[in-house]
Amino acid sequence: MNTQFRGPELWERTVGDLAATLPGATAVFRKFKIDFCCNGDLTLDGAAHRRGADPRELERALEALGTGAGETAAPAAMDSEELIGHIEACYHEAHRRALPELIALSRKVEAVHRGHSNVPAGLSDALQQIQRDLERHMASEEAILFPAMRQWAKGKFDKPISELRQEHDEQVTWLRLLESLTDDFVTPDGACRSWQALYVGTAQLAEDLMEHIHLENNILFPRFAATDSRA
Numbered sequence: 001m002n003t004q005f006r007g008p009e010l011w012e013r014t015v016g017d018l019a020a021t022l023p024g025a026t027a028v029f030r031k032f033k034i035d036f037c038c039n040g041d042l043t044l045d046g047a048a049h050r051r052g053a054d055p056r057e058l059e060r061a062l063e064a065l066g067t068g069a070g071e072t073a074a075p076a077a078m079d080s081e082e083l084i085g086h087i088e089a090c091y092h093e094a095h096r097r098a099l100p101e102l103i104a105l106s107r108k109v110e111a112v113h114r115g116h117s118n119v120p121a122g123l124s125d126a127l128q129q130i131q132r133d134l135e136r137h138m139a140s141e142e143a144i145l146f147p148a149m150r151q152w153a154k155g156k157f158d159k160p161i162s163e164l165r166q167e168h169d170e171q172v173t174w175l176r177l178l179e180s181l182t183d184d185f186v187t188p189d190g191a192c193r194s195w196q197a198l199y200v201g202t203a204q205l206a207e208d209l210m211e212h213i214h215l216e217n218n219i220l221f222p223r224f225a226a227t228d229s230r231a
Helices: 015-021 025-031 044-051 055-067 080-112 123-151 158-181 193-223
Strands: none
Touching (some): 015 025, 025 055, 025 193, 080 123, 080 193, 123 158, 123 193, 158 193
């Protein structure tokens, strides 16, 4: 087995751990539809069986990551200050830029192509709900949790983290709905450019949001899970 994997055997490691420490693993998990953000505590073996993924293909894809060169450092190597800044700049701002345009595009596509059998009816409503939920979620992090983490404020983080994890679970449910409404972001033959742009943008939103949730659930939050036990 590739020497990239030290410590526990590959199949005994959790998908959250692999996603956090192995550059490129999150892309592999997305390809195989392995939930590494909200079910990151599952072992790779358990996650593969739950999803019905081919174990040999999954193993080969992960081992191939060890042969690459020049990967950027995994977010797990960032200190908490740097990681929080990365989340805010790369994900919070990206969601705020993307969602208004996607909502407008989806409304246009649903109206213009309402007679088409593959029209993503209800997509604009789903995106609008995601926008409302995400804005509330991100504002809470930016105003309260992240400043406290930056200052290492005294007090327990377990309750707010637990609440945010529950919100992440709800966000993943919305992402599953987006996949269903868009046939996994595959446009029908003859789709107009607006329809194509809508699905490309929505797929990117889903990818960004999965990565965002993973960084918080599997890397940032565990660092603050038991504040009162640290010096």
